[in-house]
Amino acid sequence: MSRDKADRLVIYARNAGLVLLLALFLGNDLLDQYVSPMWGYFDELFAASAIPLVLFSLRKTGSRLRSDHSRVLTIVFLALFALCGLVGTVVNRYMPAVNTVLDLFALVKFFLGVSAVRMLFRGFDMDRAARAVWNAFRPVTAVLFVFAMFDVLTGAISHGEVRLGVLHSVKLVFSVYTILAEIMVLMAAVYVRLYQYCGRRVLPYLLMTLAIMASTLRYKAFGAVIMIVFIYLTICVRRRNPGVLAWSVLIVVMAAATARQFIEYYANTTFTTPRDILQSTALLIARDYFPFGAGFATFATAFSVMPYSPVYYIYHIDAVWGLSPTYYAFIADTFWPMLLAETGVLGLGFYIAALAGHVRRVLRIGRVNACGYASALVLLGYLFIASSSETAFASSYAVGFGMWIGLQLEDADRRRQMT
Secondary structure, three states: OOHHHHHHHHHHHHHHHHHHHHHHHHOHHHHHHHOOHHHHHHHHHHHHOHHHHHHHHHHHHOOOOOOOHHHHHHHHHHHHHHHHHHHHHHHHOOOOHHHHHHHHHHHHHHHHHHHHHHHHOOOOOHHHHHHHHHHHHHHHHHHHHHHHHHHHHHOOOOOOOEEOOOEEOOOOOOOOHHHHHHHHHHHHHHHHHHHHHHHHHHHHHHHHHHHHHHHOOOHHHHHHHHHHHHHHHHHHHOOOOOOHHHHHHHHHHHHHHOHHHHHHHHOOOOOOOHHHHHHHHHHHHHHHOOOOOOOOOOOOOHHHEOOEOHHHHHOOOOOOOOOOOOOOOOOOOOOHHHHHHHHHHHHHHHHHHHHHHHHHHHHHHOOOOHHHHHHHHHHHHHHHHHOOOOOHHHOOOHHHHHHHHHHHHHHHHHHHHHO
């Protein structure tokens, strides 16, 4: 076999692998529902693959890994974050070790997802993968759009509630509305990236993804649509890096569009909803368990219910509807309060610092590729939006977002080395 033919086969295999990986993340909810519940662990398995991949790379390169200042700081801050939570865990001994490990893993799996894809797609070249992704995404987007618009008008697929007057909220055959919105965010980020290769041909498909996202009739989705349009027009089309003023105006516009939900979440003084109670209780826990918190798997996480965390009894919230031992559907409805309660003020600070290091690496993409930068910003922006009312960086879709961000980081590194 000639060298050129071998190289083409490698490129083809990589492109097929990328399309398959995207399909698995986008369709994971459907596989979980209709094929096997085991698919629900796909994101965790992908994130966990970072550990053997790193060990293999260390062995291959003689205990040396490619690194930069931001990556090293991110690792250090994550280690300090884990240490804070583990101190609280060891001191208080509220939950079993297995719950502790699983909760810690969930909180760092976004970062592991970024690392895993960078190991698997070392030297990733988006130039060679763009056509394969473009051809795979267009028919899927068109089909979803047709069904979503039919559902908006009739409600025949989702049987969703009527919101905003006469519109039916849409989730199609996905388990919940937010899952569909999150899938559309990832697809929108892909189309933003493909603008470099397809130009304005991506616009109809990008608009379809935004329409589907908005059809869920969730305020977070409305805010995400505004953010994505801003990023697309400013960074991709006009090739400008938004300044502080532009970002400030965007935040104000997004806040106005989502004001009703913001008031419900943060300006509600009745403290009667599960989210209200989780937020107010987290402040009490951070005060009482200063500075390391109550420990991993003790509060506002899925791993705090089996067994049921003693912290809920201590703060007398075990009888709250949605947080009780018999019905805990809303127990994981926060993110930052969970971090504050479980790892304390110090742990929360270290986690934010780790995210800041990651954001800094994303910002550096803008120096070599505008569309890659815009695409990664779309996903990071949505994660921060979602963190106001869900587990976000520890959620089922966080690893898929991290996977695509990791690809943009790897592609940017390749471009940087070529200049």
